[in-house]
Amino acid sequence: MERHDAIVIGGGLNGLTAAAYLARAGVDVLLVERNERLGSAAAGFDIHPGFRMPRFTLGTSSLPHHTVTDLELPKFGLRFMRVDGGVSLLADGCYHASYRDGLMMRRELTRHSLKDADAWTRFRRDMLRAQFSLRDALAQPMHDPSRRSLAAFRALLGNADQLAIKPVPDLHDMTRLWTMSCAEFLDSYFTSDIVKMHLAAKALAGTTFGPYSPSSARFLMNLFSAETEGAGGGAPASVLAMGGPQAVADALGAAIEGFGGHVRTESEVTDVILRDGKARGVALADGEEIYADAVLSDLDLKRTFLALFPWKDLPKGFVERVGRFRMRGVTAKINLALDGLPAFPVVPDDCPALQGGLRLAMPMEKLEQAFDDWRSHMPPRTPLIEALIPSMSDRSLAPLGKHVMSVAVHYVPEVLHDGAWTQSRKDDFTDLVIGEITAHSPGFKDLILATETLVPPDIESEVGLTAGDFEQGEMSLDQMFFNRPMPGLANYETPIGNFYLCSGSAHPGALETGGTGAGAAQRVAAALGRNVITRRGVGI
Amino acid sequence: MSDDTKLNSIVEPPPLVADVNDANTTPRPPPVPRLNLAALDEISRADPALFEDRRADPPFSRQVMTTPLHFYVASESLTNLWCNWNGYTVADQLTSLDDEYAALRHGAALADISPLVKYRISGPDALAWLRRLVTGNLVSLSVDEIIPVVFCEDRGLVVGDGLLFRLGDSEFRLVTEERHLAWFMDSAIGHNVRIEDVSKTLAAMSLQGPLSCAVLSEAGFSGIENLRCYTAHWFNVTGMPVYVSRSGNSGDLGYELWVDPDDAPAFWLRLLDKGKAYGVKAGGFALREIARIEAGIPRAGVDYLGAFSAVDPQSALTPFELGFSALVDLNGEHFTGREALRKAKTLPPRYILATLAVDWSAPLTFAAIRDGSGVAGIATSTGFSHALGINLALATLRPAAIADGAVLHVQAEVREELSLRVISAAARILAGPAVLLPARHLVPAPLVTRR
Numbered sequence: 001m002e003r004h005d006a007i008v009i010g011g012g013l014n015g016l017t018a019a020a021y022l023a024r025a026g027v028d029v030l031l032v033e034r035n036e037r038l039g040s041a042a043a044g045f046d047i048h049p050g051f052r053m054p055r056f057t058l059g060t061s062s063l064p065h066h067t068v069t070d071l072e073l074p075k076f077g078l079r080f081m082r083v084d085g086g087v088s089l090l091a092d093g094c095y096h097a098s099y100r101d102g103l104m105m106r107r108e109l110t111r112h113s114l115k116d117a118d119a120w121t122r123f124r125r126d127m128l129r130a131q132f133s134l135r136d137a138l139a140q141p142m143h144d145p146s147r148r149s150l151a152a153f154r155a156l157l158g159n160a161d162q163l164a165i166k167p168v169p170d171l172h173d174m175t176r177l178w179t180m181s182c183a184e185f186l187d188s189y190f191t192s193d194i195v196k197m198h199l200a201a202k203a204l205a206g207t208t209f210g211p212y213s214p215s216s217a218r219f220l221m222n223l224f225s226a227e228t229e230g231a232g233g234g235a236p237a238s239v240l241a242m243g244g245p246q247a248v249a250d251a252l253g254a255a256i257e258g259f260g261g262h263v264r265t266e267s268e269v270t271d272v273i274l275r276d277g278k279a280r281g282v283a284l285a286d287g288e289e290i291y292a293d294a295v296l297s298d299l300d301l302k303r304t305f306l307a308l309f310p311w312k313d314l315p316k317g318f319v320e321r322v323g324r325f326r327m328r329g330v331t332a333k334i335n336l337a338l339d340g341l342p343a344f345p346v347v348p349d350d351c352p353a354l355q356g357g358l359r360l361a362m363p364m365e366k367l368e369q370a371f372d373d374w375r376s377h378m379p380p381r382t383p384l385i386e387a388l389i390p391s392m393s394d395r396s397l398a399p400l401g402k403h404v405m406s407v408a409v410h411y412v413p414e415v416l417h418d419g420a421w422t423q424s425r426k427d428d429f430t431d432l433v434i435g436e437i438t439a440h441s442p443g444f445k446d447l448i449l450a451t452e453t454l455v456p457p458d459i460e461s462e463v464g465l466t467a468g469d470f471e472q473g474e475m476s477l478d479q480m481f482f483n484r485p486m487p488g489l490a491n492y493e494t495p496i497g498n499f500y501l502c503s504g505s506a507h508p509g510a511l512e513t514g515g516t517g518a519g520a521a522q523r524v525a526a527a528l529g530r531n532v533i534t535r536r537g538v539g540i
Numbered sequence: 541m542s543d544d545t546k547l548n549s550i551v552e553p554p555p556l557v558a559d560v561n562d563a564n565t566t567p568r569p570p571p572v573p574r575l576n577l578a579a580l581d582e583i584s585r586a587d588p589a590l591f592e593d594r595r596a597d598p599p600f601s602r603q604v605m606t607t608p609l610h611f612y613v614a615s616e617s618l619t620n621l622w623c624n625w626n627g628y629t630v631a632d633q634l635t636s637l638d639d640e641y642a643a644l645r646h647g648a649a650l651a652d653i654s655p656l657v658k659y660r661i662s663g664p665d666a667l668a669w670l671r672r673l674v675t676g677n678l679v680s681l682s683v684d685e686i687i688p689v690v691f692c693e694d695r696g697l698v699v700g701d702g703l704l705f706r707l708g709d710s711e712f713r714l715v716t717e718e719r720h721l722a723w724f725m726d727s728a729i730g731h732n733v734r735i736e737d738v739s740k741t742l743a744a745m746s747l748q749g750p751l752s753c754a755v756l757s758e759a760g761f762s763g764i765e766n767l768r769c770y771t772a773h774w775f776n777v778t779g780m781p782v783y784v785s786r787s788g789n790s791g792d793l794g795y796e797l798w799v800d801p802d803d804a805p806a807f808w809l810r811l812l813d814k815g816k817a818y819g820v821k822a823g824g825f826a827l828r829e830i831a832r833i834e835a836g837i838p839r840a841g842v843d844y845l846g847a848f849s850a851v852d853p854q855s856a857l858t859p860f861e862l863g864f865s866a867l868v869d870l871n872g873e874h875f876t877g878r879e880a881l882r883k884a885k886t887l888p889p890r891y892i893l894a895t896l897a898v899d900w901s902a903p904l905t906f907a908a909i910r911d912g913s914g915v916a917g918i919a920t921s922t923g924f925s926h927a928l929g930i931n932l933a934l935a936t937l938r939p940a941a942i943a944d945g946a947v948l949h950v951q952a953e954v955r956e957e958l959s960l961r962v963i964s965a966a967a968r969i970l971a972g973p974a975v976l977l978p979a980r981h982l983v984p985a986p987l988v989t990r991r
Binding site for chain 2: 097099103104105106107108111114115116117118119121122125128129132169170348350351352353
């Protein structure tokens with residue numbers, strides 16, 4: 001009978017991070033992954049012989065610095081590249097690029113408005129301020145404030161203390177950022193439309209919010225999540241992992257084994273073994289049973305409880321509440337192998353910001369319309385298109401001179417108002433997106449060697465994410481912090497003893513890549529009498 | 541530039557040549573503004589040129605920004621040492637810091653200060669807007685006078701500081717270290733005022749030192765000795781108009797010349813030529829820095845952070861904490877941040893900016909100022925004063941560090957080849973700037989005849 005200290009179900013970035021932290025703390029941990037390769041949504045594939053690319057995600061990395069150093073990922077083969085933040089193209093032949101260098105960014109903003117070039121200083125300051133206070137919040141476990149434990153009480157006092165010492169105007173600023181709509185918030189900084197469109201499109205990509213939705217402004221600060229005070233004063237950088245997100249997953253897998261843990265791929269967990277209302281282990285699809293003192297699930301909340309447990313064994317009303325947890329797909333993925341580098345005549349030759357990707361920006365009203373279409377389950381008419389050509393900076397991904405292009409299309413509904421996605425619907429959608437890109441890049445269509453289109457239902461069936469929701473639960477204010485995944489389930493605990501949630505459905509979710517994994521590892525290690533040391537929250 | 545010519549047709553320019561004695565001894569009749577409001581409105585509305593990028597090369601291409609004087613400064617360089625000032629490539633040292641310093645304190649030092657940010661503020665409400673913007677009292681500021689100003693946001697935290705020139709009845713120039721156009725334009729809503737960044741269309745050079753007046757006099761600026769401190773005057777030298785202000789940040793007698801970029805090289809060469817006998821030398825940015833540290837003048841972005849760039853709210857300071865108390869008039873008219881500053885005045889300061897002397901005969905590198913209990917403050921600018929033989933620092937200190945009997949010291953690492961010595965040197969707080977010479981205020985300014 002196989003036995004471990006802890007079992008992690010699912011090899012997504014959170015599960016891998018949790019297992020790696022546990023293994024480093026000396027816990028005998030086993031990670032079980034259904035697919036052949038690790039990574040889940042981060043997985044890569046060969047779209048065409050010799051063309052490797054991220055299959056489900058755009059391909060930029062947001063793995064926090066402290067995870068990389070804590071888990072010694074460079075030792076396990078991980079290498080990063082920092083590039084400029086990308087280019088936004090507008091239909092009228094205008095473009096806006098993000099540069100990391102402060103002076104370059106200033107010159108770029110001056111092209112649009114001299115005033116906006118100055119306003120950038122204030123915008124950047126406010127975003128960094130918000131980001132730093134959020135980082136402090138992410139660094140500590142999120143306790144349920146209604147629970148009368150000493151730790152929760154202490155945390156509550158600490159928060160109250162922090163709020164009390166904040167000058168009132170700073171609180172006003174914080175409230176504005178967390179409640180205002182993105183478009184109106186940007187109006188209070190910038191005058192030039194393209195700057196606002198660029199920032200809004202960048203911030204809202206992949207969220208379930210439109211530019212005029214209340215509380216959508218807070219996504220702007222996520223753009224600065226990896227930014228440090230000492231950086232050059234320009235726009236935030238895009239970070240690419242050499243080899244794509246798959247390389248991050250592989251390095252985390254190597255780290256687990258390097259720290260003495262175990263990884264098993266191509267085995268699917270079908271059940272959690274319960275005894276006396278507590279989790280004792282897992283049962284695999286082939287009937288094998290593995291036992292452990294703690295079981296962590298890297299599946300989203302719905303899949304975890306609706307697929308791994310007999311519903312009758314769950315507390316009364318819990319299944320119903322799990323069912324009401326909002327998970328909504330917004331993003332489709334189009335993968336392309338290209339015979340050459342597409343040209344974008346609007347952008348000056350050799351613009352370094354193109355390495356950070358490009359998006360087809362649109363006026364706020366049109367973006368809002370795209371969001372409305374998504375909300376009413378219309379087939380996308382003007383979706384938000386974001387693309388990355390990772391082979392521009394990582395030449396190992398495609399044969400020399402050829403490229404792969406990863407296209408993420410946002411505001412794509414999971415279900416259409418008149419039925420499901422059919423193959424012909426998908427073909428129309430692919431044509432629409434490729435047509436939009438071709439409008440900015442003459443001859444683009446002729447460069448395509450291979451195409452793959454994945455709409456949210458495809459992502460659900462391939463990755464296992466309910467509704468194809470990459471956030472693993474909508475990041476609306478009612479499903480965040482101590483309310484994530486739902487009231488009463490803070491701090492990675494579940495109604496089942498010894499069973500913990502380490503997927504993005506728990507806090508901090510999409511706020512920090514691998515953050516839930518690291519937090520859950522801390523919680524589980526404490527339960528097992530071990531200590532996980534992470535450098536979360538310590539200034540980078 | 542086209543804007544300036546357009547405006548000249550609207551606002552009568554001041555006379556280019558005038559008798560300085562006359563201007564300063566007898567009260568000057570108030571200039572009669574000949575404002576054509578309709579025309580002014582017209583150009584205020586249609587001003588796309590201000591927001592247009594006139595350069596064809598993309599932002600990411602290699603760009604070395606140089607001042608109009610760059611090639612003339614470069615030809616003085618014996619060291620090939622350069623630095624970045626506000627994005628411009630300027631000389632750090634030209635000959636050697638010792639020689640340049642000797643010229644500054646015993647002759648006169650000429651420097652290119654064109655990278656400073658210059659705003660032209662005009663329009664019927666220019667004065668009204670400026671009164672709301674700056675903390676000081678502008679009531680007594682008449683034409684051709686200058687006043688150092690500081691401006692705050694609503695919370696009473698300093699956004700920036702600068703030098704305000706009154707060029708005409710409703711025309712001003714504000715010279716700052718950092719750019720503030722966004723704040724200026726936001727706060728100007730509701731005022732009939734026009735704010736332009738004229739940094740690129742105006743060259744500037746400074747001539748500082750005990751013999752600077754003599755050099756200018758020799759170069760043809762007749763009557764310059766009668767110019768009072770913080771006043772300015774138009775001169776016409778060899779047919780070129782130049783606006784000369786008696787200002788500077790060396791703590792000594794000094795002048796600054798504001799001139800058309802096309803004429804700047806001629807003045808630069810003329811001053812070097814005519815000043816040869818007086819020991820005039822061209823100086824670089826390092827000299828400017830040590831001079832201002834000796835004079836105890838904080839620099840925006842270095843010694844303090846503007847309220848809109850400080851990420852930690854605790855890093856933004858009030859004028860009282862920065863030693864700008866004299867520039868704040870709480871009893872005058874309303875200005876942005878007045879209520880907050882009234883309140884701040886009743887509270888003990890969180891920090892105090894002070895000049896610190898560290899007695900050590902060689903330049904030291906240090907940041908932390910320590911007292912018995914730990915770090916008492918941070919040195920934001922440090923420099924070695926050759927004349928005084930001490931290390932000077934502008935430091936932001938906790939008030940406790942200034943209390944009587946507080947013993948301060950700094951720790952510095954001195955590298956000697958492959959070994960390292962950690963020294964601890966005593967630091968003392970100076971009551972005022974290290975160098976502040978009475979010649980700044982003397983009228984007539986000392987004119988030394990050629991030896």
